[in-house]
Amino acid sequence: MDNMQARRIQVGDFRMDADEKEAILDVINGGRISEWQKTKEFEKVFANYIGTKHCLAVSSGTSALILGLLALFYDDRFPKARKGAKIITSPVTYISTASAIVLSGYEPVFVDIDEKTFKLKTEEVRNAIEQHGPGNVAGILPVHLMGYPNDLDELIEIANEYDLFVFEDSAQAHGSLYKGKRTGSLGLLSDFSFYIAHNIQAGEMGCITTNDGRLYRLMKQLKANGRACNCILCTRSKGECPGIKKYDGMGDYDPRFTHEYITYNFKVTEFTSALALSQMKKAEWIFQSRSKNVKYLTEQMKQFDHIFSLPPYDPDVSYLAYTLIIKPGSHVDRKNLRKALEDHGIETRPLFGCIPTQQPAFSYLKSQYEGRLPVADYIGSHAFYIGCHQYMEKTDLDYILDVFSDILKQNRD
Numbered sequence: 246m247d248n249m250q251a252r253r254i255q256v257g258d259f260r261m262d263a264d265e266k267e268a269i270l271d272v273i274n275g276g277r278i279s280e281w282q283k284t285k286e287f288e289k290v291f292a293n294y295i296g297t298k299h300c301l302a303v304s305s306g307t308s309a310l311i312l313g314l315l316a317l318f319y320d321d322r323f324p325k326a327r328k329g330a331k332i333i334t335s336p337v338t339y340i341s342t343a344s345a346i347v348l349s350g351y352e353p354v355f356v357d358i359d360e361k362t363f364k365l366k367t368e369e370v371r372n373a374i375e376q377h378g379p380g381n382v383a384g385i386l387p388v389h390l391m392g393y394p395n396d397l398d399e400l401i402e403i404a405n406e407y408d409l410f411v412f413e414d415s416a417q418a419h420g421s422l423y424k425g426k427r428t429g430s431l432g433l434l435s436d437f438s439f440y441i442a443h444n445i446q447a448g449e450m451g452c453i454t455t456n457d458g459r460l461y462r463l464m465k466q467l468k469a470n471g472r473a474c475n476c477i478l479c480t481r482s483k484g485e486c487p488g489i490k491k492y493d494g495m496g497d498y499d500p501r502f503t504h505e506y507i508t509y510n511f512k513v514t515e516f517t518s519a520l521a522l523s524q525m526k527k528a529e530w531i532f533q534s535r536s537k538n539v540k541y542l543t544e545q546m547k548q549f550d551h552i553f554s555l556p557p558y559d560p561d562v563s564y565l566a567y568t569l570i571i572k573p574g575s576h577v578d579r580k581n582l583r584k585a586l587e588d589h590g591i592e593t594r595p596l597f598g599c600i601p602t603q604q605p606a607f608s609y610l611k612s613q614y615e616g617r618l619p620v621a622d623y624i625g626s627h628a629f630y631i632g633c634h635q636y637m638e639k640t641d642l643d644y645i646l647d648v649f650s651d652i653l654k655q656n657r658d
């Protein structure tokens with residue numbers, strides 16, 4: 246260990262390269278920092294990349310989830326999307342998937358996941374629908390955790406059979422391919438996050454993608470406090486917006502200050518849109534660099550596959566990070582191992598925990614789910630991840646391998 250030069254290997258890294266600096270300067274010189282042309286441009290570029298007709302930028306991935314779920318409430322084509330309706334989702338995800346479901350008035354129903362790729366077990370989805378009563382379930386919200394796509398064809402088939410919506414949480418899967426199509430293009434709605442550790446970064450920002458024009462227009466209103474006007478670049482002030490309702494007795498109303506819904510402000514700034522836009526120029530490089538790093542690590546980590554379940558390598562996956570699950574009976578303690586890695590400058594994160602049994606915020610569901618989500622429970626207490634990001638070099642990967650080797654050798658001695 247002494248001859249190893251200490252390094253700092255973060256879970257994710259963001260660099261202000263020339264592109265990002267130029268994008269920020271553009272905004273400053275343009276003179277308008279609230280939502281405007283850069284946001285419009287980003288939405289166009291991202292929709293095109295994902296392969297949907299529409300994209301709507303919002304303040305975070307969490308707001309994208311809330312916005313989409315609220316829109317389904319307000320759209321009368323989805324009568325099952327009502328207060329208290331159930332949404333089937335993953336128990337192992339960043340907390341906001343489940344929080345957004347609760348905050349927008351629905352109830353999450355958690356089903357167990359595949360132990361290698363974290364996707365929903367489709368048979369369990371079907372069982373949960375039957376158990377809760379098809380009339381009480383409004384939708385399925387699969388999470389493409391760490392970039393691994395769910396079985397979308399099967400989930401969409403189940404959804405069609407029971408008249409449910411599919412809302413993809415693609416916050417961790419920018420660019421992942423499912424049977425040749427990008428995740429985020431197959432569900433009715435999909436959310437993405439551009440938080441700093443994600444593959445496309447803007448500091449804080451999110452978006453929602455869809456092919457449904459009606460939901461898109463509704464969400465444009467809902468993201469801006471429910472205002473009557475749904476154009477971003479609107480400069481009209483005298484009710485001249487095309488396609489919006491006229492209100493009796495409000496002849497000179499201003500559509501920007503006339504509100505049809507009670508809702509939130511999820512708008513973005515031009516700065517974050519500009520950063521996300523500059524990142525989109527590098528999307529392919531980011532995808533490929535992460536993929537290459539995961540491939541190399543998985544090949545080399547095979548020497549430890551008696552200790553860890555390694556992440557399956559798939560060239561279609563846009564990897565958020567490199568996940569390791571400590572195998573049963575391997576006598577390696579996650580807390581000690583994470584501490585040892587951190588002591589050597591290798592940042593780690595737990596794989597979120599099983600929401601209904603391990604997250605304090607959802608402890609009201611603990612007794613209901615105790616013993617019913619064995620894979621999620623195990624992953625929640627034995628999985629963690631390290632970085633595989635685009636700025637890591639081969640020497641960083643070799644350093645990681647040396648550190649693992651050293652720590653695990655000491656563990657054995």
Ligand SMILES: Cc1ncc(COP(=O)(O)O)c(C=O)c1O
Nearest residue numbers: 305306307338339341416438440
């Ligand atoms: C799967 C998943 N969903 C939703 C979110 C929420 O995104 P944000 O942090 O931008 O609110 C995240 C963020 O990490 C996530 O990983």
